[in-house]
Amino acid sequence: MNLTKIPLVDLNAQYAGIRREINQAIQRVLNNTSFILGKEVSDFEQAFASYVNATGAVGVASGTAALFLALSACGIGHDDEVITTAHTFMATAEAISQTGARPIFIDIDSKTYNIDVDLVEDAITNKTRAILPVHLYGHPVQMDQLSDIAKRHNLWLIEDAAQAHGAKYKGQPCGRIGHIGCFSFYPGKNLGAYGDAGAVTSNDEELLKKIRSLRNHGRMTKYEHKEVGFGERMDALQAAILSVKLQYLEEWTEARRDIARLYNRLLADSDITIPCELQEARHVYHLYVIRTLQRDKVLDHLRSKGIGAGIHYPIPLHRQPVYAKQINANVFLPVTERIAKEIISLPMYPELNEKQIHYVVQTIKEVV
Ligand SMILES: *Cc1c(COP(=O)(O)O)cnc(C)c1O
Numbered sequence: 001m002n003l004t005k006i007p008l009v010d011l012n013a014q015y016a017g018i019r020r021e022i023n024q025a026i027q028r029v030l031n032n033t034s035f036i037l038g039k040e041v042s043d044f045e046q047a048f049a050s051y052v053n054a055t056g057a058v059g060v061a062s063g064t065a066a067l068f069l070a071l072s073a074c075g076i077g078h079d080d081e082v083i084t085t086a087h088t089f090m091a092t093a094e095a096i097s098q099t100g101a102r103p104i105f106i107d108i109d110s111k112t113y114n115i116d117v118d119l120v121e122d123a124i125t126n127k128t129r130a131i132l133p134v135h136l137y138g139h140p141v142q143m144d145q146l147s148d149i150a151k152r153h154n155l156w157l158i159e160d161a162a163q164a165h166g167a168k169y170k171g172q173p174c175g176r177i178g179h180i181g182c183f184s185f186y187p188g189k190n191l192g193a194y195g196d197a198g199a200v201t202s203n204d205e206e207l208l209k210k211i212r213s214l215r216n217h218g219r220m221t222k223y224e225h226k227e228v229g230f231g232e233r234m235d236a237l238q239a240a241i242l243s244v245k246l247q248y249l250e251e252w253t254e255a256r257r258d259i260a261r262l263y264n265r266l267l268a269d270s271d272i273t274i275p276c277e278l279q280e281a282r283h284v285y286h287l288y289v290i291r292t293l294q295r296d297k298v299l300d301h302l303r304s305k306g307i308g309a310g311i312h313y314p315i316p317l318h319r320q321p322v323y324a325k326q327i328n329a330n331v332f333l334p335v336t337e338r339i340a341k342e343i344i345s346l347p348m349y350p351e352l353n354e355k356q357i358h359y360v361v362q363t364i365k366e367v368v
Helices: 011-032 038-052 063-073 090-098 117-123 143-153 205-215 236-246 249-267 295-304 321-326 334-340 354-365
Strands: 056-060 081-085 102-106 128-132 156-160 180-184 198-202 288-291 343-346
Touching (some): 011 236, 038 056, 038 198, 038 236, 056 205, 063 180, 063 198, 090 102, 102 117, 128 143, 295 343
Parallel strands (some): 081 128, 128 156, 156 180
Antiparallel strands (some): 056 198
């Protein structure tokens, strides 16, 4: 075993364990040459909907497409406002902007790093159409409070569950609590394809139907288009691969949770702030994120020892050049800005072993 090189994510280790099944699935698609949508995709959609406990799922080309199509299906567009978090991947806000709407960034909770649900109501204006929370790192947002606000103000509630496959809040799977859930199957996600892919989940048949049409050029039948749609379909190779991997997702999630528990235990006697897992939450640890005031020192040291640590995300979205100039010039988000300077993502993948975890922690403790 190589202790001197521990990546942030190891997709090779995962493939090694399921190689035969994956290769068979790929061969099956090559043999039947139905490469876009078709039975592979609808089979995966059914399996994934049932995993999320939703009425239906629609396979799309990426997580970004899932978010964009979800917002579009809700009729969100020019001059509308969508309340979201700045402490997330660019795609969350990008999808809002792509519709012509404006992302309204509010601050995060200092424990979960998710949108601060107590600040949402104050941000609502007569232009607000939706709330878009992100279950960041795999820790669920406090959805009951958001559901209540959405209901009272007649807003859409769209979940960015790109990092939260299998996460639960009060026993409810992320992605089925709001009106729509948006998932990414980017290779490094907890459920990852071997290319770009995503899905939308919902219990609303009308919304599912609308998104099914939008992803496929607004088609009703092969030759009839009832609206201007998009080319955002899932392909069959990704669906076949995802169907194999979905069967292992719970096992992999439990492995991630075990790794997080061991990290927590080993770091407990240090100055490092470990991730929080609320009582009512099932965290799926897409990322294991610690905080320290000596961030850059710790990060440099980890990297010098061959440990693939990362920062998710160093620049909050309201500070990104594209947004800082336009619309959010005077937005100040104190918690978001402070935390962005203190976070480090440690190696996290189901195959990470105990020796490697001890080595990562020991390396951190050489600094703090
Ligand atoms: C990965 C990710 C996305 C985008 O997904 P893609 O499949 O890469 O388009 C959106 N939001 C969050 C929070 C993500 O982590």
